[in-house]
Amino acid sequence: MLFIGERVRLRKLSSEDAGTYHEWRNDLEVMHYTSPSLDVFTLADTESFITSIAESTTSKSYIIEEIKTGKPIGITSLINIDFTNRNAECIIDIGDKDYWSKGFGREAFQLLLEFAFKELNLHKVVLRVFSFNERAIKLYQKLSFEEEGRLKEQLYRNGAWHDVVLMGLLKRKYKRNS
Template sequence: MFENKNIKLRKLSTSDYATYHDWRNDIEVMKTTSPQLDIYTLEETEQFISMIASQSASKGYMIEHKETGKTVGIVSLINIDYKNRSAECIIDIGARDMWGKGIGTEAMSLILEFAFNELNLHRVYLKVFSFNERAIKLYEKMGFIHEGKFRQALYRTGKWHDIVIMSILKNEYNQ
């Protein structure tokens, strides 16, 4: 369930802060996923990872590339609402040399399989910046539907951008 031919997911731990810190301070990595572009201290990142790892309403996993053994990203279900069987999904591929190699698709497939078949969720949603066309195409290919947007909610590179809201229901997920 937590691995396929190319990647495996392992539970996020507090010791992952150093790896995540490198990605979190790489503006090129964060510009398409983080609403707040900033430079963080190692202590701030350690506190952030500790908070995520300890929350009961989230499931965070580091993405490891099996061939190289390298940790290449993070995928998580956050804001898990067990009563209404819904969660938000977030993903970052932090290792730039792994961009465009299908890692995001594989990680999303694994986390959706977990969400729908193990946690028995009904709905998984995400937010994506309107200029992140590559991610939007990936989500559409996986069966996510556009639900709406937060209009001009993000100011980036001197312009206003929408934040697109997409979701997939369990019966729409093609395993």
Template sequence: MLFESDRIILRKMTSEDTELYHQWRNDIEVMQSTAPLLDVYNIKETEEFVTHVILGSHFSKSYIIVEKKSKKPIGVTSLINIDYKNRNAECIIDIGDKEAWGKGYGAEAMKLLLDFSFLEMNLHRIFLRVFSFNDRAIKLYEKLGFQQEGKLRETIFRGGQWHDILHMSILENEYAEKRKSQ
């Protein structure tokens, strides 16, 4: 099935997920490696963001990552800024359940999202942004076939120092080659 692997299911995000998403979005440790601004949001701000940006846009598709065995939501992955004409989209992923960190769920979710992007949506290019200090994520993206195509130098200030934002992408043909070799 397109939206499941051996251990996870991707299900469409709904407004009922707002409270859980709000908890993840307000956990500084969860957002440390993915959010440009570390800020605390009130529930109303999160509700508006979910309603208008995540669920209310034709240019985004968001999915809750659910661990099959426990049926527990552990994160979210999305395609955002979808450009249907040029067949491009940006992808994001956050594993909000810290107990699920380091167990390969992010890799499984990204593979499912790439399958959906290229095999169902017929996209040509998927891109992402990652902080230069997020070594685990960079290794994952490279393993999946993403290539670095540029960087924004010294854009994020964390832990008393400046860090780059790396831009990475994978093209449809690169994805197909990588998928054949697995």
């Protein structure tokens, strides 16, 4: 399945993406903002992880590509999809730091939300974000996500405790061009 925006497209994650995803997954600066664990992964770990996602019936993961160059710049996913209650958790990582703070993540996330709400007919999507990731929180708020709770001092990073912010978005509150 292919999703196309103005500057990015989403394509299904495949085993051929293991090398690129492996680089992002082992970039501590990238993972600082998204992963609760700053472990280093082997290529075999990454390949196994991609296989588990591809075979899962409750997740859908997509590589974010810049249209102009065809270059993979990140990954976005719906995970823990609950088709009975019509909800899922969503994630996004812009793995190529040259694309940070330039609107590519927003465009990719909008494509994922369009799919979640219009194609899968989900009622709600949720996400988790570290409290120090102000850039991401601002993006999610612009997309109409609302804070629903906090896991207090859930993450220890750089010698300090940080909250994990839980945010949610109901289908009826999502605005495509917000």
